[in-house]
Amino acid sequence: MAENGIGARSLRKEDARFLRGSGNYVDDINRPGQAYATFVRSPHAHARIEKIDTSRAAEASGVVGVFTGDDLAADGVGGLICGWMVTDRNGENMKAPPHPALAQGKVNYVGDHVAIVIANTLAEARDAAELVEVDYGVLPANVDTDKADADGTPQIHDDIPGNMSYDWELGDAAAVDEAIESAAHVTTLEIVNNRLIPNAIEPRSAIGEYDPASDAFTLYTTSQNPHVARLVLSAFCAIAPEHKLRVVAPDVGGGFGSKIFIYAEETVCTWASKKVGCPVKWTADRSESFVSDAHGRDHVTKAELALDSDGKFTALRVSTKASMGAYLSTFASCVPTYLYGTLLAGQYTTPAIYCNVKALFTNTAPVDAYRGAGRPEATYLLERLVEVAARETGTDPAELRKKNFIPPDAFPYTTPVVLAYDSGSYEAVLDKACDIADYRGFAERREEANTRGKLRGIGFSSYIEACGIAPSAAVGSLGAGVGLWEGAQVRFNPTGSVTVFTGSHAHGQGHETTFAQVVADKLGVDFENVEVVHGDTDKGPFGMGTYGSRSIAVGGSAIISACDKLIEKGKKIAAHALEASESDIEYDGGTFSVAGTDRSMSMGEIAFAAYVPHNYPEGLEPGFEESAFYDPVNFTFPAGTQICEVEVDPDTGEVEIIKFSAVDDVGTVINPMIVEGQVHGGVTQGIGQALLENGVYDGDTGQLVSGSYNDYTMPRADDVPTYDVEMYETPCPHNPLGVKGCGEVGAIAAPPAVINAITDALSTEDIDMPATPERVWQALAQA
Amino acid sequence: MPTVSLTVNGKVVSAEVENRTLLVQLLREKLGLTGTHVGCDTSQCGACVVHINGDAVKSCTTLALQVEGTDVTTIEGLATNGELHPMQEAFRDNHALQCGFCTPGMVMAAIDLVNKNPNPDEQTVRRELEGNLCRCTGYHNIVKAIIAGGQAMGG
Numbered sequence: 047m048a049e050n051g052i053g054a055r056s057l058r059k060e061d062a063r064f065l066r067g068s069g070n071y072v073d074d075i076n077r078p079g080q081a082y083a084t085f086v087r088s089p090h091a092h093a094r095i096e097k098i099d100t101s102r103a104a105e106a107s108g109v110v111g112v113f114t115g116d117d118l119a120a121d122g123v124g125g126l127i128c129g130w131m132v133t134d135r136n137g138e139n140m141k142a143p144p145h146p147a148l149a150q151g152k153v154n155y156v157g158d159h160v161a162i163v164i165a166n167t168l169a170e171a172r173d174a175a176e177l178v179e180v181d182y183g184v185l186p187a188n189v190d191t192d193k194a195d196a197d198g199t200p201q202i203h204d205d206i207p208g209n210m211s212y213d214w215e216l217g218d219a220a221a222v223d224e225a226i227e228s229a230a231h232v233t234t235l236e237i238v239n240n241r242l243i244p245n246a247i248e249p250r251s252a253i254g255e256y257d258p259a260s261d262a263f264t265l266y267t268t269s270q271n272p273h274v275a276r277l278v279l280s281a282f283c284a285i286a287p288e289h290k291l292r293v294v295a296p297d298v299g300g301g302f303g304s305k306i307f308i309y310a311e312e313t314v315c316t317w318a319s320k321k322v323g324c325p326v327k328w329t330a331d332r333s334e335s336f337v338s339d340a341h342g343r344d345h346v347t348k349a350e351l352a353l354d355s356d357g358k359f360t361a362l363r364v365s366t367k368a369s370m371g372a373y374l375s376t377f378a379s380c381v382p383t384y385l386y387g388t389l390l391a392g393q394y395t396t397p398a399i400y401c402n403v404k405a406l407f408t409n410t411a412p413v414d415a416y417r418g419a420g421r422p423e424a425t426y427l428l429e430r431l432v433e434v435a436a437r438e439t440g441t442d443p444a445e446l447r448k449k450n451f452i453p454p455d456a457f458p459y460t461t462p463v464v465l466a467y468d469s470g471s472y473e474a475v476l477d478k479a480c481d482i483a484d485y486r487g488f489a490e491r492r493e494e495a496n497t498r499g500k501l502r503g504i505g506f507s508s509y510i511e512a513c514g515i516a517p518s519a520a521v522g523s524l525g526a527g528v529g530l531w532e533g534a535q536v537r538f539n540p541t542g543s544v545t546v547f548t549g550s551h552a553h554g555q556g557h558e559t560t561f562a563q564v565v566a567d568k569l570g571v572d573f574e575n576v577e578v579v580h581g582d583t584d585k586g587p588f589g590m591g592t593y594g595s596r597s598i599a600v601g602g603s604a605i606i607s608a609c610d611k612l613i614e615k616g617k618k619i620a621a622h623a624l625e626a627s628e629s630d631i632e633y634d635g636g637t638f639s640v641a642g643t644d645r646s647m648s649m650g651e652i653a654f655a656a657y658v659p660h661n662y663p664e665g666l667e668p669g670f671e672e673s674a675f676y677d678p679v680n681f682t683f684p685a686g687t688q689i690c691e692v693e694v695d696p697d698t699g700e701v702e703i704i705k706f707s708a709v710d711d712v713g714t715v716i717n718p719m720i721v722e723g724q725v726h727g728g729v730t731q732g733i734g735q736a737l738l739e740n741g742v743y744d745g746d747t748g749q750l751v752s753g754s755y756n757d758y759t760m761p762r763a764d765d766v767p768t769y770d771v772e773m774y775e776t777p778c779p780h781n782p783l784g785v786k787g788c789g790e791v792g793a794i795a796a797p798p799a800v801i802n803a804i805t806d807a808l809s810t811e812d813i814d815m816p817a818t819p820e821r822v823w824q825a826l827a828q829a
Numbered sequence: 830m831p832t833v834s835l836t837v838n839g840k841v842v843s844a845e846v847e848n849r850t851l852l853v854q855l856l857r858e859k860l861g862l863t864g865t866h867v868g869c870d871t872s873q874c875g876a877c878v879v880h881i882n883g884d885a886v887k888s889c890t891t892l893a894l895q896v897e898g899t900d901v902t903t904i905e906g907l908a909t910n911g912e913l914h915p916m917q918e919a920f921r922d923n924h925a926l927q928c929g930f931c932t933p934g935m936v937m938a939a940i941d942l943v944n945k946n947p948n949p950d951e952q953t954v955r956r957e958l959e960g961n962l963c964r965c966t967g968y969h970n971i972v973k974a975i976i977a978g979g980q981a982m983g984g
Contacts, residue, residue, distance in 0.1 A: 764956050
């Protein structure tokens with residue numbers, strides 16, 4: 047392995063600036079003459095806007111502009127869109143309500159945007175916002191996902207009866223019904239997948255700036271995908287033509303999905319910068335983040351797993367209600383459908399699967415992709431079902447899983463829910479996880495815990511996810527409004543250093559390091575001499591951005607394609623200079639040599655020759671940079687087994703995680719240090735969902751009850767243990783690096799592992815996430 | 830407007846501030862020291878931690894006028910002649926940061942933690958980090974880094 051090449055635990059390039067406090071986040075940027083924006087937000091979950099009077103605010107000290115939905119409409123600014131069309135089981139298109147960036151006539155959740163107030167200082171903007179008078183006609187609120195489609199529930203959008211965006215299905219209902227009828231055993235569960243609030247520690251922020259000289263806008267924004275933001279703001283919101291809008295997403299302080307989406311705030315700030323004639327800056331405070339960032343999960347599900355007398359799974363039937371919140375966010379519709387129903391086979395050979403999903407509107411913040419997006423919901427219900435089935439049939443949970451795993455020789459394996467898995471080593475991974483967790487020694491540890499009055503439990507989670515999102519034609523046939531390829535440009539500078547431009551945005555993942563390792567390895571240049579550039583639509587090729595664990599699998603593959611083009615060109619240059627036939631030039635690790643001779647040229651010499659083409663092949667273009675776009679041929683399928691061991695204090699209901707073991711197969715590992723870090727972070731978010739976090743709206747008023755760090759329990763250092771994380775590498779067979787993606791594995795796998803351990807300890811299945819001490823104590827009291 | 834004078838990262842500075850100006854606003858907006866971050870509005874996340882006379886303090890809940898005459902150190906003031914502080918080095922060596930947003934407050938809190946608890950064990954570090962949130966790392970590597978950084982600082 048080359049030093050700092052593929053497989054090396056290279057320390058991160060980006061750390062130098064972050065550790066010195068010299069990162070460049072959006073709120074660190076100040077533009078000359080900028081004004082500050084604050085948004086007037088709805089205090090009601092559901093209300094008609096009878097009247098808005100902005101006159102007092104407009105006259106207040108320092109105010110340079112106050113605008114409402116009417117002003118946006120007058121300028122033809124389009125509303126926010128959902129970019130994925132899901133087709134109803136009846137063949138109709140999903141129902142997507144209008145989503146104006148500033149409300150027009152009605153507000154539909156607490157935090158909905160009513161007006162923007164712009165002033166010379168933030169304090170003046172906030173003071174003036176208090177002077178905007180809004181008369182609301184308050185309507186009854188609908189915040190309960192399970193009841194959102196019931197008779198008598200308040201209807202949110204005039205033309206969407208039953209609050210239903212779509213009623214979607216996947217799989218063979220008749221085959222599933224028949225298998226369940228004839229099953230030896232059926233395990234049934236009703237579960238809630240709790241609403242989560244992403245909470246990247248950097249709040250969202252935007253600065254819109256209009257330059258009259260070039261008649262062009264620049265938007266600095268906390269985005270995971272600046273090109274997609276530019277496309278949507280241009281094509282749908284009609285802020286500016288695409289070539290007159292530059293979007294810069296500099297250092298971004300975490301995203302976890304919540305910064306994929308195109309929100310009202312950046313739309314309005316960009317538009318308003320031309321109206322008021324100066325840059326307009328907005329940064330969310332945390333309270334605004336809680337009410338206005340897109341939330342995640344929020345499913346209510348009934349599921350049945352059928353087994354034959356040998357313990358083989360014969361069918362799975364799933365019925366889910368998924369909250370969309372008040373509007374459809376940018377990619378909301380694909381989350382509980384194509385990122386959920388398609389994953390319900392898990393790692394198993396279940397031959398018949400049927401899934402029905404009703405996507406419902408509630409008077410809550412929009413729900414969209416949050417770390418894992420659909421796949422955690424699928425994994426949670428499936429892995430809880432499997433664990434309960436093992437208990438009900440008196441089978442060891444590891445053995446029941448092994449009995450039903452797709453065997454290694456069955457790949458490629460097409461599941462009954464569309465996907466074609468490419469590779470996997472499920473049993474070997476589970477065995478390794480059992481070793482690390484010392485599963486054999488568990489019974490003894492449980493007995494010992496009993497002597498101390500503690501209840502000890504162990505839980506498994508064998509998960510799969512579809513990542514490397516995604517083959518464009520395949521997702522297009524399923525309703526995606528975009529292609530999901532990635533772009534890259536690899537440029538040798540004349541002195542031999544390399545600049546890599548990528549469309550994959552980094553907001554904590556360490557692309558500047560991982561991608562440099564890949565390029566250093568491929569082109570035989572020093573890691574220190576590779577610079578990775580991203581996050582600015584004016585630099586480098588178009589890119590689709592970062593989500594769905596796609597950066598290395600799609601963005602990395604694009605970089606490899608560009609490198610391959612450079613090597614091909616390099617062979618032509620070497621053949622000419624070394625007076626050999628091009629077919630005799632061999633390339634290895636940065637050296638071009640003539641086969642069977644000691645004549646060779648280094649990559650640096652080739653690059654120099656390309657820029658100083660004095661002795662150069664006739665007809666060959668000078669210069670040494672190449673662009674590539676990579677469209678994957680399939681999803682990738684990271685999979686693994688995570689095992690959680692807990693102790694419950696029956697007197698207090700407190701749960702302590704004693705040991706958490708993870709074996710993850712993310713394909714080839716470029717930088718183990720970074721991959722392990724991604725797993726640690728994901729597992730912690732998963733433990734947060736299982737034990738601590740809950741987005742709760744008051745049933746009567748629709749107020750967000752858990753709307754601050756005092757109320758929404760973020761995992762802290764003493765809530766989680768030190769983890770045992772190991773890898774098992776089964777390379778992906780269809781991309782050049784053999785990579786699968788690692789960003790979401792922990793958030794997907796951990797929740798069922800934790801809850802299965804708790805239910806094992808309590809000997810009851812009747813507990814929902816988050817398993818707070820109160821809920822655990824109540825479950826024990828009622829068991 | 831009143832004026833506040835203090836020492837920041839070894840330099841004497843003074844600035845006009847409103848009565849309501851927070852220390853973090855003074856640092857970020859008046860002095861251009863944007864390494865100190867704001868991640869919440871309830872004094873919970875700790876991204877804004879700086880040292881006042883050597884003690885870790887949340888600069889989002891300190892008024893600028895309260896720090897008159899004090900010695901304030903921010904993340905920008907830790908390195909010496911360009912060399913990272915041992916705690917900064919430990920964070921880098923242990924991959925204790927990902928997006929970097931909580932990192933300045935985390936490092937400032939960590940140095941104070943070690944100053945007050947030399948050679949801390951894992952349990953102590955986890956308990957003492959109560960006032961700092963990280964959403965990326967799961968704390969695993971932060972805990973390792975603080976223990977290693979503490980040793981490098983001389984125990």
